[in-house]
Amino acid sequence: MSLSSLTRSVAAGALLSLSASLSYAQDKPADHGDDASASYQPSLTTLGQIQVEIPGRKPGDPVMTPSEYQSSNQIYFQRCAGCHGVLRAGATGKALTTDITRENGYEYLRDFITYGSPAGMPNWGTSGEMTEEQVDAMARYLLLDPAAPPEWGMAEMRNSWKVVVAPEDRPTEKMNDIDIDNLFSVTLRDAGQIALIDGASYEIKSIIDTGYAVHISRISASGRYLFVIGRDAKVVMIDLWMKEPGAVAEIKVGSEARSVETSKFEGYEDKYAIAGAYWPPQFVIMDGDTLEPLRIKSTRGMTYDEQEFHPEPRVAAILGSHYKPEFLVNVKETGKILMVDYSDIDALKVTEINAERFLHDGGLDSTRRYFLTAANARGKIVVIDTKESTKVAVIESEGETPHPGRGANIMHPTYGPVWATSHLGDDTVALIGTDPEGNPDHAWKMVQQLYSLGGGSLFVKSHPTSNHLYVDAPLNPDAEISGSVAVFKIDELSQEEPEYTVLPIVEWAGIAEGQPRVVQGEFNKEGNEIWFSVWNAASLESAIVVVNDKTLEMKHVIKDERLITPTGKFNVFNTRADVY
Numbered sequence: 267m268s269l270s271s272l273t274r275s276v277a278a279g280a281l282l283s284l285s286a287s288l289s290y291a292q293d294k295p296a297d298h299g300d301d302a303s304a305s306y307q308p309s310l311t312t313l314g315q316i317q318v319e320i321p322g323r324k325p326g327d328p329v330m331t332p333s334e335y336q337s338s339n340q341i342y343f344q345r346c347a348g349c350h351g352v353l354r355a356g357a358t359g360k361a362l363t364t365d366i367t368r369e370n371g372y373e374y375l376r377d378f379i380t381y382g383s384p385a386g387m388p389n390w391g392t393s394g395e396m397t398e399e400q401v402d403a404m405a406r407y408l409l410l411d412p413a414a415p416p417e418w419g420m421a422e423m424r425n426s427w428k429v430v431v432a433p434e435d436r437p438t439e440k441m442n443d444i445d446i447d448n449l450f451s452v453t454l455r456d457a458g459q460i461a462l463i464d465g466a467s468y469e470i471k472s473i474i475d476t477g478y479a480v481h482i483s484r485i486s487a488s489g490r491y492l493f494v495i496g497r498d499a500k501v502v503m504i505d506l507w508m509k510e511p512g513a514v515a516e517i518k519v520g521s522e523a524r525s526v527e528t529s530k531f532e533g534y535e536d537k538y539a540i541a542g543a544y545w546p547p548q549f550v551i552m553d554g555d556t557l558e559p560l561r562i563k564s565t566r567g568m569t570y571d572e573q574e575f576h577p578e579p580r581v582a583a584i585l586g587s588h589y590k591p592e593f594l595v596n597v598k599e600t601g602k603i604l605m606v607d608y609s610d611i612d613a614l615k616v617t618e619i620n621a622e623r624f625l626h627d628g629g630l631d632s633t634r635r636y637f638l639t640a641a642n643a644r645g646k647i648v649v650i651d652t653k654e655s656t657k658v659a660v661i662e663s664e665g666e667t668p669h670p671g672r673g674a675n676i677m678h679p680t681y682g683p684v685w686a687t688s689h690l691g692d693d694t695v696a697l698i699g700t701d702p703e704g705n706p707d708h709a710w711k712m713v714q715q716l717y718s719l720g721g722g723s724l725f726v727k728s729h730p731t732s733n734h735l736y737v738d739a740p741l742n743p744d745a746e747i748s749g750s751v752a753v754f755k756i757d758e759l760s761q762e763e764p765e766y767t768v769l770p771i772v773e774w775a776g777i778a779e780g781q782p783r784v785v786q787g788e789f790n791k792e793g794n795e796i797w798f799s800v801w802n803a804a805s806l807e808s809a810i811v812v813v814n815d816k817t818l819e820m821k822h823v824i825k826d827e828r829l830i831t832p833t834g835k836f837n838v839f840n841t842r843a844d845v846y
């Protein structure tokens with residue numbers, strides 16, 4: 267998918283807000299393009315491609331042909347399911363179950379889809395995004411019961427599981443001269459590939475096929491194995507010791523997924539991998555050598571607060587604890603963080619922590635003991651003590667939609683160790699104290715708010731050896747902002763209104779075509795360079811810009827026709843050791 271179509275389809279996130287009044291005739295309909303947070307809703311494209319049957323007809327059901335139903339289903343998964351749920355039971359958006367849609371009726375739905383509402387519903391019809399026929403079919407589709415996409419259990423996983431090179435056929439020592447610890451795994455999103463790029467020479471060592479709309483990479487504790495997950499829930503395991511690093515195993519863990527991680531606790535290094543799915547709502551623990559699926563656990567269950575059943579709580583970020591043989595699994599819609607003890611996966615012990623709803627991403631503090639994670643639709647950061655398996659705090663980030671990635675750890679001149687997150691919905695950066703021993707007065711409090719380039723930020727980054735905090739803004743509608751990065755000097759953060767320097771990354775890349783977005787800084791192993799992706803449409807030129815962290819000058823631009831839509835970058839050492 268091209269960047270422009272991605273932006274359009276994610277921009278279309280929340281379809282119907284049926285609680286909104288029908289005041290569209292007087293007010294301007296909401297335009298999701300105006301609001302960066304609305305443009306970052308999941309687009310469940312892979313699920314939309316699955317052929318589904320029209321659910322059994324009941325008296326009074328509207329008539330739809332199978333092809334009308336299939337294409338409406340596809341539109342629903344691309345544009346609406348991210349907010350309203352696969353089964354339309356509601357997620358960050360309202361429920362669209364038939365008890366509600368039938369109460370409102372066909373005309374109401376058709377008009378709502380056509381004109382939108384100021385409360386968040388885009389005007390699909392009048393904007394020309396949907397034809398009259400599509401609007402009519404969508405209104406009828408919503409009056410029918412949702413068709414549940416298929417489950418994906420052990421049989422399906424084992425069928426999809428392939429060991430490409432068996433462990434006994436793999437090298438017993440590293441067979442290449444690559445400095446693996448300084449290698450970067452770069453997501454080539456729309457190509458469904460990753461590029462392995464040498465951190466010193468900037469040379470592309472390999473391009474490896476992975477899953478569809480590939481999302482993130484994580485690295486085994488030893489640094490030998492790289493795990494990559496695509497949005498189609500395909501996990502690819504790559505052996506970095508091979509002469510030519512390549513896939514040694516793969517598996518599909520569901521139909522839609524975003525997260526993968528490996529066991530990092532002492533004694534369990536490289537033993538297990540885990541992947542979480544958006545659909546079906548579940549995670550699976552796999553053998554760390556072969557990806558053999560060992561234990562699947564559903565996340566369906568009660569929401570943490572209202573304690574009502576949720577049929578499809580998605581798995582968001584997963585993190586491997588350094589303090590215990592545990593995985594921390596963020597369950598988005600129930601608002602629970604599961605601490606999954608993998609010391610005996612036959613007698614799996616799961617500590618369920620009530621956190622906050624719509625958990626998304628997060629990372630560790632500088633000691634790696636505390637996990638700070640965003641419940642982004644509720645503007646909160648939840649802190650978990652991974653040593654005690656307890657919740658320590660829930661903090662307001664005081665900005666709209668915190669989106670930390672894994673966050674950034676810096677040594678603040680006044681407040682000591684702090685962790686930072688930027689926000690999707692505004693220009694603020696929240697700094698949270700993380701040192702209960704040395705700085706107890708500031709621990710788990712928002713100690714400072716910085717003002718950066720603008721809304722639409724996704725990632726912040728720093729490094730223990732750096733005096734800089736970098737803040738991107740890739741989803742900002744202004745091309746100058748989405749093409750730049752703000753840099754705060756850490757030793758100047760005690761000033762009343764700390765200023766930032768703007769790095770014109772797109773300009774440095776020398777790319778004039780399209781609106782490339784600068785996304786996700788990632789340091790090299792030494793911490794003296796930071797790399798930024800210049801993410802353009804698939805048909806246009808993209809690049810990676812390397813910045814000298816000391817001088818804040820451009821050091822190098824990596825360009826190659828194989829670098830299609832580069833987004834996330836994962837330095838092997840920093841990712842396996844959780845340095846950020």
Ligand code: DHE
Binds near residue numbers: 310834
């Ligand atoms: Fe991501 C991490 C989900 C869109 C780039 N993204 C994550 C994580 C989740 C997530 C749950 C945490 C994984 C973990 O730590 O285990 N992302 C989602 C979505 O649901 C969403 C909003 C929409 C979708 O349909 O997927 C989405 N993500 C995007 C993008 O559009 C980005 C910018 C470009 C891309 O490549 O798709 C993007 N997401 C990333 C990156 C990370 C990530 C680079 C890892 C950051 C890190 O430093 O660890």
